[in-house]
Structure formats: C-alpha cells, structure tokens
Amino acid sequence: MKNRLVVGNWKMNGSLELINTMLPEMTSQRAQCTAAVCVPSVYLARAAQVLADSELLVGAQDVSLAQRGAYTGEVSASMLSELDCRFAIVGHSERRTRHGETDEVIAEKALRCLEAGIRPIICVGESQQQRDIGRTAQVIGQQLDIVLDRLAAEAAISLERIVVAYEPVWAIGNGRAASVEQAQDAHAYLRQRLGAKAASLRDSVPILYGGSVTKANAADLFAAPDIDGGLVGGASLSVSEFLAILHAA
Ligand code: 13P
Helix, strand or coil: CCCCEEEEECCCCCCHHHHHHHHHHHCCCCCCCEEEEECCHHHHHHHHHHCCCCCCEEEECCCCCCCCCCCCCCCCHHHHHHCCEEEEEECCHHHHHHCCCCHHHHHHHHHHHHHCCCEEEEEECCCHHHHHCCCHHHHHHHHHHHHHHHHHCCCCCCHHHCEEEECCHHHCCCCCCCCHHHHHHHHHHHHHHHHHHCHHHHHHCCEEEECCCCCCCHHHHHHCCCCCEEEECHHHHCHHHHHHHHHHC
8 A cells, every 4th residue: 555645735724723623633633644734934943842742743844955144034944954844845836926936946945955855745746738738748758757857866965755746727726627637647757757767766656646635536536556645735625625635545
C-alpha cells in the first residue's frame, strides 16, 4: 500500500484562535497517512508548539529564495526549519500569477528548502486556456523540468526528498475538481518525467493532487494509481472535512 501524504494549505485564512482550537481537534483521530498543515507564517511557531506531540506536521506556504540579508518581509528556509517546518509549498499558482514567480525563482526556493532540511512541495499546473489548446503536458513538464534540472546541478542535494503537487489552475478554489481521469493522466505524465531524470525519483517522489479536493471526491482521486495524496485548500479549514479526507487517504 502506498504511504500517502495529505497537506492542508490554509492560504491567508485562519486566526490565532483557530490555530489554538482547530489544530488540536485535527489530531483527535490517528491518521493512517502522513499529514501536514501549511499555515500562514506568523502562526508557524504557535502551530509547531500546539502540534509538538502529535503526528500532524507543520509546513509553510512559501519561502524566500535568498538565504539571508536585505529582503524585507521575507522568511528564510533556515528560519522555517528552526520552527520545525517539515514542508514548504513553492510555486503555488497564486504566487506564480499574483507575485510573478518564475520557474527559475521557484527552483531556487526549492533548493533553499532542501539545503535547510525542508521538503519542498513543488506546484505545477496549467491554466484553462492552456488545457483548451492541448498544452497541459508541455506546460507542466516544463515547470517540473526547470526545477529538477536546477536541483540536479547541486551535488549535495538529494532530489528524492521533493514532493510534486499537480494543481490545475482551473480547478482551484471553485468546487470544480479535475476528474479522476484528467488528474491521473497528468500525474502519470509527471511520474514519467521524474523517471526520465532517475528511476529513484519516479519511485520515491509523491505526486499530490490539488484543486477542490473534498471529502466527497478524495477517495476516488486517491485510488488512482499515480495520485499519492492531496494538497487541500478550502477543505483543510474544516476539521470534519479535513479528517474525512485524511481517512480517505
Ligand atoms: P482548494 O482546495 O480550495 O481548491 O485549493 C487548492 C489549493 O490551491 C491548495 O494549494
């Protein structure tokens, strides 16, 4: 059986009160899969405290591409690791589109994570328009390759620790998840691209699906052969939904 990974992405939602009340409730049931929540960075220290003795891991939603210095407002990977962050999302479509992050920037961020012992969750995904003109494979393949090639250039880095998330932009935050077939096709393609770099990557890197995952569709999605878990936005802000998704995994 696959060891699945389910990661909640709170985005810019929640409050200190929710950290204090909701996170303990989320650990009330033992999950059979690996689970993490990526909370806003100001809450990471508190989340790490609240979850210190639990199996629910803490992750960040972004990281600076720089190691230190004059980068006002940024948070470095080594700072995140001090807070017990195990994961950091890099290249989310909201950061690509609203903050102009390029594949090269995302590759650098992924590298900073690995240097600091954090597993980067590298997001890729096509827009509706790109899908409509048949460019899905080309777009997500290129997004992945640029990051893989950058990481592979660093001899000291173990690429096996990365996580890939397929998040079709058209399925995010609108209740219109990809069909199991659409998601499986993209995941199989990404798996093949990983395998083209190294067989060990094909076998060890989890590929998560993200985009309107709910308790209603999670089990079907996670049953597909190349879907290793989920990156969950809105549904990770409800204890019962999130626990049901963990159960499905
Ligand atoms: P939703 O689950 O709200 O569609 O968000 C998906 C996502 O962007 C997770 O990173």
